[in-house]
Structures are given as structure tokens and as C-alpha cells.
Amino acid sequence: MINVKLPKRLDPVKSAQKLSSYEGIYVAKDMLRLNDMVDSILSDVSVKVEFAKDAQSLTYFQGTLAVQVMLVCQRCNQPYPHDVDIEFCFSPVQGSEQDETLPDAYEPVEVDDHGEVDLFQVLEDEVILALPIVALHAEEDCSVKAQDMSFGKIEPEPERKNPFAVLKELKRD
Numbered sequence: 001m002i003n004v005k006l007p008k009r010l011d012p013v014k015s016a017q018k019l020s021s022y023e024g025i026y027v028a029k030d031m032l033r034l035n036d037m038v039d040s041i042l043s044d045v046s047v048k049v050e051f052a053k054d055a056q057s058l059t060y061f062q063g064t065l066a067v068q069v070m071l072v073c074q075r076c077n078q079p080y081p082h083d084v085d086i087e088f089c090f091s092p093v094q095g096s097e098q099d100e101t102l103p104d105a106y107e108p109v110e111v112d113d114h115g116e117v118d119l120f121q122v123l124e125d126e127v128i129l130a131l132p133i134v135a136l137h138a139e140e141d142c143s144v145k146a147q148d149m150s151f152g153k154i155e156p157e158p159e160r161k162n163p164f165a166v167l168k169e170l171k172r173d
């Protein structure tokens with residue numbers, strides 16, 4: 001069982017010089033924004049990350065992240081577990097001007113005035129971005145089947161009011 005707590009902030013350039021690598025966890029309940037977006041978080045956030053410099057002596061850090069969350073299915077309203085597994089590869093930049101020169105393999109991540117990266121925040125963002133836009137069960141697991149989703153025969157509406165006409169009526173009141 002890995003339960004080493006990871007540093008939340010670190011200097012990626014120094015870490016790369018030391019060829020640091022970390023394997024450990026962030027406590028999931030500390031990810032407040034993520035907590036707001038999911039039904040619950042079922043595991044801690046396990047992270048592996050390695051810091052290094054490439055052939056062009058660009059600092060980068062890459063790794064993987066895994067966490068299990070509970071989402072609410074938008075079809076049947078039941079919660080279901082969802083695994084988030086992410087691979088990431090970042091390169092620290094100062095301000096945004098360096099973004100364009102960065103090779104595509106690297107995602108830019110801004111360092112603060114002390115040359116530090118808020119790894120915790122950066123990875124929390126990654127988890128949030130990886131969540132499905134619409135949470136849905138796999139169809140076979142969902143209690144609402146696709147055929148239940150049709151609404152039967154749709155009767156043609158005899159008189160369709162022009163929505164602008166409705167607005168006019170409202171204004172008259």
C-alpha cells in the first residue's frame with residue numbers, strides 16, 4: 001500500500017536536476033473543487049511522477065494519476081463508480097510567452113514567482129477535465145434502457161403558437 005503524501009508545491013527545475021521521482025497520494029477530500037463536481041470520491045488520488053530534462057535541456061515532468069469517483073448517471077439518477085486514469089506530461093513555463101515554442105508533447109504549466117508549480121492544483125484540474133461532460137452508466141448497467149427513452153408516438157401539435165406571439169401577449173399584461 002502506497003501512502004506517502006506527495007508535496008503539493010515544488011520547484012520542477014530543481015526536481016529535474018535531481019532527477020526526482022515521486023510515488024504517493026494526495027488525500028482526495030483535499031480536492032475541494034473535485035468534491036463539488038462528483039457525488040463522492042472513493043479513493044485517494046494516487047500519483048506517480050518523474051522529473052527530468054530532455055535532449056534540448058527542457059525541464060519536464062510526466063507520470064500517471066488514478067482516482068475513483070462516484071458520479072450520478074444523468075439517465076437513471078443512480079450513482080455509479082467511475083475510474084479516472086490519466087497520463088500527463090508537463091513542462092514548466094514562465095508566463096505564457098513560452099507556450100508557442102514548447103514541443104507538442106508537453107503541456108505548459110505556469111510556475112509562480114518562486115519558480116514553483118502547484119502540482120496539487122494542476123493535477124486536480126487534470127482530473128476535473130477528464131470527467132465525462134455528461135455522466136452516464138454503460139448502457140448495460142443502466143436501469144433506464146434505451147427503449148424506455150423514446151416517448152411513444154408524438155402527436156402532431158394542431159396549432160403551434162409562434163413564440164414571439166406569446167411574448168407579445170406577455171408584454172400586453
Ligand SMILES: [Zn+2]
Pocket residue numbers: 073074075076077078136137141142143144
Ligand atoms: Zn444509469
